[in-house]
Amino acid sequence: MSRHATAYVRSLGITDGTALTVLTLLAALTHAPGDPHRPEDIPEVMGLYLQDSDIPDLAAQAGLAPEAFRRQLRGLRQHVKMDVLEHADGVWEIVYGPSYTRRPEPRPARPDLTRGGPHPFWLPGWDHYSTWGYEQGPGGHQHLYAQLLLNQDGPDAEPRIWITPPQYTVRTLDELAGAIARALGPHQPVPMPASLIRTFLTSPPPAPRDGALSDGVG
Structure with a gap:
């Protein structure tokens, strides 16, 4: 008899007496490795293979006819x-x-972009x-603040752009986006609006289609 599987079945609170009896009989046949003196340490997944030829005996123990079982x-x-899978070979x-x-555990909340950091900057x-x-x-x-490095420069390079006092004193995301848009001017073939820069501060871009990755440089 598996104390782990039986303890799990009892914890389910099944109200249908016949279903509880059947599942308890299955639990007794389940191989659930673990410390027999700690039935609360229940394995995440348990199971068994039941031969159709075993059903008449189990049905008798449950007080049922084989087909009712x-x-x-x-x-x-x-x-x-x-999962209860009935295979064609009688197993x-x-x-x-x-x-x-x-x-299910609740999905983690989106990062709080109103404080802390460092946060990523997703401009390709x-x-x-x-x-x-x-x-x-x-x-x-x-x-x-913002510390912006071109991908081609590598992680140990000096930032191409620093947004920090005393040259810049910004206190909102809109101000930061505007400062970055202006500082990026010499590095971009076409000026980028601050509203678009703000999206790269707060949201990753959608995945490119067909596996193509954009990794443009200034």
Whole structure:
């Protein structure tokens, strides 16, 4: 008897008595390795292969006719998330466990771009090493900075563009985007509007089609 599988089945709170009896019988046949003295350490996935020739004996233990037991097997997924596969060769493949029934973890929130850093700068050609963020200046006043490197220069090169006091004192994303747009002028064949620069500060660009990567340089 598998104490781990049985403990898991009991934790499910199945209200249908017949379904609970059938799944408990399956749990007793399940191989679930682990410390037998710690049934709470339940494996993420458990399962067993059941021969159709085993069903008459199991059905008798459940107080059911063999065909009624088979119907219960087919209906177990109505009571708990699991896989019950009935193969043509008479083998029943039954897989279940906490990985099926655990509530999904909430997706992480988008990064808070209103503080901290460094945050990435996703302008193609400048997106490998460039960063921006917030820092404290004299008197405790917070301002934004940007450190922009061309991809071709490598991570150890001096930034082509520094947006930082005293030359620049910017306190909002719009101001930072405007300062970057002006500083990028000599490096771009066509001036880029600040509104577009702002999108590269806050959102990665969509993936290119057909695997083509744009890695333009100034």
